[in-house]
Amino acid sequence: MIPLSAYVAVSAILFMTGLLGVLIRRNFIIVLMAVEIMLNAANINLVAFSYYLESMAGQLVALFVIAIAAGEAAVGLAIIIVVFRGKISTNVDEMNLLKW
Amino acid sequence: MISLFFAYFALMSIAAGVLTVALKNPVHCGLALLALLLHVSGLFILLNAEFLWAVQVVVYAGAILVLYLFVLMLLNLKTEERYFHTSFTYFLAPALLGSFYVLAQLFHSPFGGAKGDAPAQAVLQDGNTFAVGIKMFSDYLLQFEIVGVFLLGAIIGAIVLAKTPKAIDTGRDNA
Numbered sequence: 001m002i003p004l005s006a007y008v009a010v011s012a013i014l015f016m017t018g019l020l021g022v023l024i025r026r027n028f029i030i031v032l033m034a035v036e037i038m039l040n041a042a043n044i045n046l047v048a049f050s051y052y053l054e055s056m057a058g059q060l061v062a063l064f065v066i067a068i069a070a071g072e073a074a075v076g077l078a079i080i081i082v083v084f085r086g087k088i089s090t091n092v093d094e095m096n097l098l099k100w
Numbered sequence: 101m102i103s104l105f106f107a108y109f110a111l112m113s114i115a116a117g118v119l120t121v122a123l124k125n126p127v128h129c130g131l132a133l134l135a136l137l138l139h140v141s142g143l144f145i146l147l148n149a150e151f152l153w154a155v156q157v158v159v160y161a162g163a164i165l166v167l168y169l170f171v172l173m174l175l176n177l178k179t180e181e182r183y184f185h186t187s188f189t190y191f192l193a194p195a196l197l198g199s200f201y202v203l204a205q206l207f208h209s210p211f212g213g214a215k216g217d218a219p220a221q222a223v224l225q226d227g228n229t230f231a232v233g234i235k236m237f238s239d240y241l242l243q244f245e246i247v248g249v250f251l252l253g254a255i256i257g258a259i260v261l262a263k264t265p266k267a268i269d270t271g272r273d274n275a
Contacts, residue, residue: 001102002102002103002106002146004211005206005207005209005211006106006110007143007147008206008209008211009203009206009207010110010113010114010143012199012202012203012206013114013117013199013203014113014114014117014136016195016198016199016202017114017117017118017120017121018117018121019195020121020191020192020195021120021121023188023191023195024121024184024188024191024192025121025184026184027126029126029168029171029172029175030120030121030126030129032168033120033129033130033133033168034120034121036133036160036164037117037120037121037133037136040136040137040140040160043140043152043156044140044143047143047144047147047149047152048147049213050147050149051147051148051149051220052211053213053214053215053216054215054216054217054218054219054220055215055216055217055218056216056217056218056223056231056232056235057216057235059149059151059152059228059232060232060235060236060240060243062149062152063152063155063232063236064243064247066152066155066156066159066160067159067247067250067251068247068250069160069164070159070163070164070251070254071250071251071253071254071255072254073164073167073168074167074254074255074257074258075254075257075258075261077167077168077171077258078257078258078259078261078262079261080171080175081171081174081175081261081262082261082262084175
């Protein structure tokens, strides 16, 4: 029997990896991929607690998270296409049009 | 046997996550993300969540990742020499320290809580998909409808954003 803390630890390590990716990568698409890693870490957590606490709610919320991730990917990639069409690169440091 | 599978899926998903963040070529990052998603779906199987496993493979690995790869192909990015942030070393040490602290806290936590109404035997009787469906269309109906409206809004937003603007069109023949 695998303890719940093992799943939570895997999820925490994955979340840290994703957070580090958001912080240190300069390519906008990779930053979005790192956000997907973080959403997956949250999903592992939700499903693990759903299994160990014998409730269906965690799996339902994980499903909604996947749906939100799909919407986020679609809109984020559309924004990347728009930005790239304006001949700004996908480097997050050079996208400072909205910077005050 | 179960713990062997768990160790494999956990280690492989962590390794794939690190590779997704660390690799240079964006397409390689996408493929590492694919490996991560598939191994996370393996973890879902170990947790008796077969429906979520199918959704993870079909929606995440099948739809979202293909969207990413299509955009990567469309943009035809050149790989940059310095693909990390200039000051990423300053993030690294505090992040490692913080994560070790969080991990130590997690391993000490008892994780108790009130049990819900879906023990493993009751779920396995009719199947996980049945249980998810019954729960979704009774208690979570409102959230389900909200997610549907949200997805419609996301589709419309993506189309509006990615459409070629008129001002550029007039210069060409018929784009």
